[in-house]
Every structure is written in structure tokens, then in C-alpha cells.
Amino acid sequence: MEFGDDGVVKFLKDKTIIVTGSTGFLAKVFVEKVLRVQPEVRKLYLLMRASDAISAAERLQSEIVSKELFRVVEEKHGESYQAFMSAKLIPVAGDIGQKDLGISDPVLKRNMLRETNIVVNVAANTRFDERYDVSLEINTLGAQNVLEFARQCDKIELLLHVSTAYVAGSQEGVQMERKFKMGDTLSSNPDLRLDIDTEVRLAGEMLAKLRFQGSTKEEEADAMMKFGMKRSKHFGWPNTYGFTKAMGEMLLGHTRGDLPLLIMRPTIITSLYKDPVPGWMEGSRTIDSIIIGYAKRKLTCFLGDMDLIMDVIPGDMVVNAMIVAMVAHSNQPIEIIYHVSSSIRNPVKYNLLLDCGQNYFYEHPLIGKDGKNIELKKLPIYSSMASFQRYMVLRYKLPLEALGLLNTALCGFLSDRYKQLSRRYNFVMHLVALYEPYVFFRGWFDDLNMEKLRIKAMEKIEPDELRLFQFDPKIIDWDYYFHEVHIPGILKYVCK
Secondary structure, three states: OOOOOOHHHHHHOOOEEEEEOOOOHHHHHHHHHHHHHOOOOOEEEEEEOOOOHHHHHHHHHHHHHOOHHHHHHHHHHHHHHHHHHHHHEEEEEOOOOOHHHHOOOHHHHHHHHHHOOEEEEOOOOOOOOOOHHHHHHHHHHHHHHHHHHHHHOOOOOEEEEEOOHHHHOOOOEEEOOOOOOOOOOOOOOOOOOOOHHHHHHHHHHHHHHHHHOOOOHHHHHHHHHHHHHHHHHHOOOOOHHHHHHHHHHHHHHHHOOOOOEEEEEEOEEEOOOOOOOOOOOOOOOOOHHHHHHHHOOOOOOEEOOOOOEOOEEEHHHHHHHHHHHHHHHOOOOOEEEEEEOOOOOOOOEHHHHHHHHHHHHHHOOOEOOOOOEOOOOOOOEEOOHHHHHHHHHHHHHHHHHHHHHHHHHOOOOOHHHHHHHHHHHHHHHHHHHHHHHHHOOOEEEOOHHHHHHHHHHHHHOOHHHHHHOOOOHHHOOHHHHHHHHHHHHHHHHHOO
């Protein structure tokens, strides 16, 4: 681990960086930070899914340049903002699921290979129950495609791959920043070995079988989703997302050669803590469904052990850690893994989020269509799956069965209503099963490597610059963050 004498900001000067998944939340925060602190960065190639260069340029404008996230950069450059962004950000139509990242323009690809210093892979499919073939293509094989492209770059200094701390599955206790080796599993069976080529082949065979049988698109998607969950659980992971991300890490570590490889494993990424727009967020995370459901009066209860630690980390701290780690490990032929987490250094429990939410809506009541304050009642909390299932049976399952009997007695007169409620009930129970490993997660993510990076950064980086790239979770006042920053941010940017 080394830091040059120039510091972080000067390190970024004249760098050319490829960013995959560039229209996603974390990638945008990364791009904004680089442009704001170092306007003399040479160029950022932003890979995004688009049919052609024109569509990619349109996505750049609508999904990146025009976002409120970039308002500080816009204020800084004034009338020259659009020209500045056009000069620094190069939209690239591509797909990490394909060879050479799906880049069809030979001139553009040649320029990228000739100029690029750093590749930052943020692209991922984050659905827990995504169909197996899709998740494998992006999270597993896509990671290798990015690596192969990076190895072709003439001036490559580092590949930074964003994974997830939940490659650890639902294991209990302290989870270390350890590397996955090819064939590793989370299964209790010590003789079980994982073969990625076999998994890719099995997914392809299943897909071919379904299409040969004439399955509809809906049937195909459902079958591939269930197949992915089955394979994941067979090897010890609770869902397809964590399983395919773990396989992606295995491929990177196995095939990187001497390419410097940095794997960042953030936990649950939340809204920005401070920089540049406190509370800014796109999309909702696991914990946000509680806030959103409560605000919209769609929750009838809370599920989860409120005394458990929820490991969350604001998005700007994740990006700061990424950039500092880039500087520390550039041109070093090593593989290192970092947990970007809070559960060891500054743990926070679910009950604090619940209290902050209830207090916030008491102080800032929502207004109904009639112009009156919406009364939000204190909801029951079910701290175990058994108690929740009993509640669901009494509140919904038994009335649903009674409706089924009545429908039969009425010769199917209530069939549409019965099917609608059955689908809704089954969907809720599917979601509950999907999120159970996380709302009852009894693990902590050790961040010893990250702590070493913090200590080294304090020794080598000037205090003013270190404050600019703050990534120590110990500084977070969770009560203030949830009440004054995160909940207002979710209501403004997600619920709108």
C-alpha cells in the first residue's frame, strides 16, 4: 500500500477512466466526485446499455448530466457546464455481458484501449431473484469480460471491481475480508465443489429446454428465476445475486495474472451523507422499503428483529473509499479486498431507524387528498418468522381460503377477486422469503483492511484533502443522519 507525494486530487489529474454501469446510483456518485474535485481529469468513458451512439448520448444527458447530483459542478462551471461535461464524459454504447464489452465502434474501442489508466466496474444486476442466465451473464461472466478488456489497455494501472459484502451469504458471526478461491462454496458439505463452467452450461441447457417446450416468456422467466435460486441454495447462498457476484470474484482472482485488482465490498448503500447533496438517492434499498411503506400506509406490520445490527453505509463514503484505495494500490500487482461497512466501527440497530421514522412522520405529518394530516399508527413488530407467519395466516390466509370456498359455492362468481388476492398474498410471501436472510442477518463485516487504509491515509494525505475524501463510519451520527438526511432524501428523491 503506497501513496504518492502528490495526494489524491493530483493523482486523478490527466487520468482516463472507464466506468461500467455508469447510469447506476453509485457510478454517478463516483463520476460526480471525480469531476468536482479534479476538473483536469483527462476523460471518463461511461459504458451504458444503448442501441447506438445516439441513444448513449441521450442517456448521458437525461440520466447523468441533468441530475441534481451534479448541481455543484454545474454552478462551478456556469455557462460552460455543458461544454465541460461533453469534453470529459464520453458515452459508450456497450454491454459487459459481451466480448470487448459489446463496443462496436472500432475507433472508439481503439482509443479506449490506448488511453485508459483505470477501469471501474460498477455494473451489476442487483435483483436477489433475477433469472439465472441473466445474473450469470452480468455478475459472473460480465466481470471476466471487464477484466479481459482491462488487460488489453496499454496504460492500465488498476481494475477496481465493486462487489457486495453479501457474497458472505447469510453466515453468522464476523465475516472477514477474505478472498474466494475457485470452487469455494458456503455449503456445510466440505466435499461440495463449485464449477462455474458447469453452472453456465446448466443454465444454457435449462433455457434451451424451456424454449424447446414452447414456454411463454413469463413461464421461461419464472423457471429460470427458480432454477437460479435452487442452484444458489445448493451451494449455500440464499439468493442468485450473492451467488453470482461471488462467482464473479472467483473468476477475477483466478484470471487476473499480474493486473492490480481491487475488490470493494460495500454493505447496504444508502443516501449521501454529506457530499455534494445530502440525502440524494436513486432507487430504494432493503431498509428503505420500511420507510416508503410506512409513509404510503401500505405496511400493516414490521418484520425483523429490531435489536439486530443493520450494516449500512452512505454512498458518498463508499465512493471516497474507492478513490483513496485506487490511489493507494495503483500499479501494484496485488489483489486486495475491502469491506466498506459500519457494523464493526459504528454499529446501528434497526430500532433506531424505526424510532427515527416514527418521530419524523410525527413531526412532519403527511397530507392526505382531503388536505388533512394522515394519522400514522404504531404498527406491530414481528421479530421472528414464526410469529409473522402466524399473523399472515390469521390476517390473510384463512380469509383467503374462506373466499375460495365461497367462490366455489357461487360457481366461480368471485374467481377474479380470489385470483387477484391469491397472487398478492403469494407475492408478499415470496418477498418475505427473499429478504428473510437480511432482516434476520446475524453477521458483522470486519473491515481491518479498510482500517489499515484509513490509518495509512491519515499518515500520508494532507488533513484538508483527507476531509474531502472522508470514509470513516465512526464520524456518522446515525440519529441525525436518518432523521435529518436519509428519510427526507428518500421522500424527496425516491417517493417524489
